[in-house]
Amino acid sequence: MAGKSYPGTMTTTPTADWLRLDQQICFSLNAASRAFGGVYRVILKDLGLTYPQYLVMLVLWEHGDLPVKKLGEHLRLDSGTLSPLLKRLEGAGLVRRERSTHDERSVEVHLTEDGAALRERALQVPRRIAAATGFDIDEIHELRTRLDQLTTALDAAARAEASGAS
Amino acid sequence: MAGKSYPGTMTTTPTADWLRLDQQICFSLNAASRAFGGVYRVILKDLGLTYPQYLVMLVLWEHGDLPVKKLGEHLRLDSGTLSPLLKRLEGAGLVRRERSTHDERSVEVHLTEDGAALRERALQVPRRIAAATGFDIDEIHELRTRLDQLTTALDAAARAEASGAS
DNA sequence: CACAATTCAATTGCGCACAACTAAATGGCG
DNA sequence: CGCCATTTAGTTGTGCGCAATTGAATTGTG
Numbered sequence: 001m002a003g004k005s006y007p008g009t010m011t012t013t014p015t016a017d018w019l020r021l022d023q024q025i026c027f028s029l030n031a032a033s034r035a036f037g038g039v040y041r042v043i044l045k046d047l048g049l050t051y052p053q054y055l056v057m058l059v060l061w062e063h064g065d066l067p068v069k070k071l072g073e074h075l076r077l078d079s080g081t082l083s084p085l086l087k088r089l090e091g092a093g094l095v096r097r098e099r100s101t102h103d104e105r106s107v108e109v110h111l112t113e114d115g116a117a118l119r120e121r122a123l124q125v126p127r128r129i130a131a132a133t134g135f136d137i138d139e140i141h142e143l144r145t146r147l148d149q150l151t152t153a154l155d156a157a158a159r160a161e162a163s164g165a166s
Numbered sequence: 167m168a169g170k171s172y173p174g175t176m177t178t179t180p181t182a183d184w185l186r187l188d189q190q191i192c193f194s195l196n197a198a199s200r201a202f203g204g205v206y207r208v209i210l211k212d213l214g215l216t217y218p219q220y221l222v223m224l225v226l227w228e229h230g231d232l233p234v235k236k237l238g239e240h241l242r243l244d245s246g247t248l249s250p251l252l253k254r255l256e257g258a259g260l261v262r263r264e265r266s267t268h269d270e271r272s273v274e275v276h277l278t279e280d281g282a283a284l285r286e287r288a289l290q291v292p293r294r295i296a297a298a299t300g301f302d303i304d305e306i307h308e309l310r311t312r313l314d315q316l317t318t319a320l321d322a323a324a325r326a327e328a329s330g331a332s
Numbered sequence: 333c334a335c336a337a338t339t340c341a342a343t344t345g346c347g348c349a350c351a352a353c354t355a356a357a358t359g360g361c362g
Numbered sequence: 363c364g365c366c367a368t369t370t371a372g373t374t375g376t377g378c379g380c381a382a383t384t385g386a387a388t389t390g391t392g
Binding site: 051053077078080081085088103106 | 352358
């Protein structure tokens, strides 16, 4: 995208160059993430879902009814994000929320009939998304592996930074 | 991360499997993006910046004073996002906003002395981020290339979808 | 010059992400 | 049993991202 080339053997990049925007992987990642959001917004409009709502539905379709806590573990989201989101899904008639009888602290999220039925219409989504990327299945899989590796490293680093590194 | 393997030659993945969360590259991308956010949050706290504010400062440090429009082009952000963000940066004394004398529609964003000085302290940030990823410079560069490729494809697809494809 | 179309920033409204806090229920320990 | 730490959702507040709208300035056209 920029005119410069960065030969693989360059290890002496000046400090100031690190600040160059086009060197910032985070920027690329952020841009890609938002570009994905744009494609999803268009494709999911039919289903009446936002992208985070779609992710919640994916988890429910795959794992069945779950308490909010488990849902959050699958998605790396806390109740601060999930509570209002689930209320909106409930308002749309896709899920019900019921306090567990065994443990009244816990709230079970159940798919309604409409919520379960929506899965059929959602089946086409991933293929359209995959097509939009222009990547084949191997490339997707390889990129995914890389990103998961990155996430693991970053989470570990965040914990290390938080507990008092330089 | 899951127990299944996806050999490269498999082109007959059942439709339902596409819905599997761990197949969703978007989820990995989103997770990585948020994991980055977590690391940046910690590292940028010293500088008193959020991550998007840091990106704005990066652009200003690299390109000098710019109108809001140009800033938005560099960052793929519109005035709806930038206007309040720039007000906060102005409140923090890092930038000034002044209507252009040539074109009164335009607002020029200028670095203040404090804003320019902050660059020195920011120089350490990218190295710490790079270290947190656990990737070497070649891996970072390769991933970046991939992601930019992805973003380009997705933007094109979003435009195509928006103008009436299936 | 007058008027319509365009450009640019700001605002409004909605939803998500996350930190900090609250409140209720549970479980453990003396 | 009585008390306290923990677990779990929910709420509040801040900031970002984006669509839609507004309003002012500019440009193009007759």
